[in-house]
Amino acid sequence: MKPSQPAHAPPSDAAARQKIAPVICYPTERLPRPDLAPYLAARNGWTRISETLVPARDAACFDVPAGHFFRITSVDGPQVGDLNLWAAADLDERFFSGKTRALHGTHLSAGDSMWSCLPYLRRMALITEDSLDWYGFDGFGGSVHDVIGTRCDPYTHALLSDGGQYHHCCHSNLTRALARARGMDLPQAEMRVHDVLNVFMCTGFTRDTGQYFMKASPVRPGDFLEFFAEIDLLGALSACPGGDCSAKHSSDEAACHPLLVEVFRPLAPPKGWRGAGPNGYDRSHGLAR
Numbered sequence: 001m002k003p004s005q006p007a008h009a010p011p012s013d014a015a016a017r018q019k020i021a022p023v024i025c026y027p028t029e030r031l032p033r034p035d036l037a038p039y040l041a042a043r044n045g046w047t048r049i050s051e052t053l054v055p056a057r058d059a060a061c062f063d064v065p066a067g068h069f070f071r072i073t074s075v076d077g078p079q080v081g082d083l084n085l086w087a088a089a090d091l092d093e094r095f096f097s098g099k100t101r102a103l104h105g106t107h108l109s110a111g112d113s114m115w116s117c118l119p120y121l122r123r124m125a126l127i128t129e130d131s132l133d134w135y136g137f138d139g140f141g142g143s144v145h146d147v148i149g150t151r152c153d154p155y156t157h158a159l160l161s162d163g164g165q166y167h168h169c170c171h172s173n174l175t176r177a178l179a180r181a182r183g184m185d186l187p188q189a190e191m192r193v194h195d196v197l198n199v200f201m202c203t204g205f206t207r208d209t210g211q212y213f214m215k216a217s218p219v220r221p222g223d224f225l226e227f228f229a230e231i232d233l234l235g236a237l238s239a240c241p242g243g244d245c246s247a248k249h250s251s252d253e254a255a256c257h258p259l260l261v262e263v264f265r266p267l268a269p270p271k272g273w274r275g276a277g278p279n280g281y282d283r284s285h286g287l288a289r
Contacts (some may be wrong), residue, residue: 001209017141026102026214032109034275038270039128043069046264053235054081056256060180061175062263063088064229067276068238069128072162072199072237073224078198078244079256080201080217081237082151082170084178084194085114085124091182095122097195106204107143109133114197114227119283122276127179129226132200135218142204142215145225149203149212151196152240167249170196170238177236199225199237199259201245216246230276237261 011017041231046069052062056079064070072081087093104112109130113123130145137143153171158164171193179189185267200219242249243256 002213007187011030015147031103034126036111036128037129038272039126042266042270045267048262049265050263051073052261054237054239054259056239056258057168057173057241059177059234060261061177062261064230064233064235064263065283066229067266067269068229068271069226069227069260069266070173070229070235071224071264073260073262074200074219075223075258075260077217077255078091078217079257079259080219080240080242081199081259082174082196082234083199084196084241086192086234087116087124091192091234094192094194095118095124095197096121097197100102101147106146106148107261108145108147108197119279121279123230124276125227125229127225128228129224131223132218139205139206140215142202142213144200144202144218145202146198146201146233148242149198149201152242157250168241169250170240173238174236177238181234181236214245217244228270235261238283
């Protein structure tokens with residue numbers, strides 16, 4: 001957080017330095033924007049092959065084969081969720097929220113992808129439809145489906161609440177869900193849990209201090225975020241103990257609701273779809289020894 005009263009006086013050219021125009025760190029002109037039409041058309045006649053109801057203040061895992069869709073839906077009331085994704089065959093390959101943020105911005109919507117971590121860095125899933133895309137950015141700079149928050153966790157809770165113990169943070173929920181799904185012990189599973197896509201969460205940064213904020217999510221029952229799996233996926237979703245995150249998270253006081261995850265098999269893959277291949281970087285030139 002920047003100090004409200006700097007310890008150092010500005011130089012004579014301070015104003016000129018501050019007026020220098022920004023440059024986008026990762027220009028994406030050469031990153032093709034997916035044409036969503038074939039994906040939306042592929043939903044015609046699809047078959048639902050599984051559904052998972054994630055209980056309030058808990059998490060659950062689900063499997064999505066490559067070439068299938070999955071949809072996260074608000075069912076009983078306003079609720080946000082924390083999403084983790086792994087390559088089903090190799091849990092070392094997992095969602096990379098930081099690089100996804102660098103490529104697509106702080107908040108995701110239809111047409112954006114979820115990218116995997118290094119050294120894989122390939123599309124794991126494509127967002128195909130977002131019923132909250134109307135929200136855009138509000139007057140506070142807030143928007144939905146962020147990749148800036150990490151996930152609520154018991155360690156930060158203990159730090160900020162003078163040692164308070166809370167066991168239903170999203171980090172804890174995701175850890176237990178992964179341990180159940182893959183027969184891992186909890187310490188082993190915990191090291192696989194990673195930064196999330198905050199589904200339905202409304203967040204931003206304060207303009208004066210640059211602090212991460214949350215506000216009541218605009219999500220209502222029936223709203224959904226839909227994805228297309230580019231590779232075989234293992235997903236985990238936590239129904240955040242903050243409910244709609246209008247006041248605080250890591251709480252047994254907030255009104256919380258379940259979330260529904262459905263997986264659909266299309267009659268045929270989207271026209272032109274080939275799946276996500278390996279990253280094109282040749283590691284032998286600089287990283288392999």
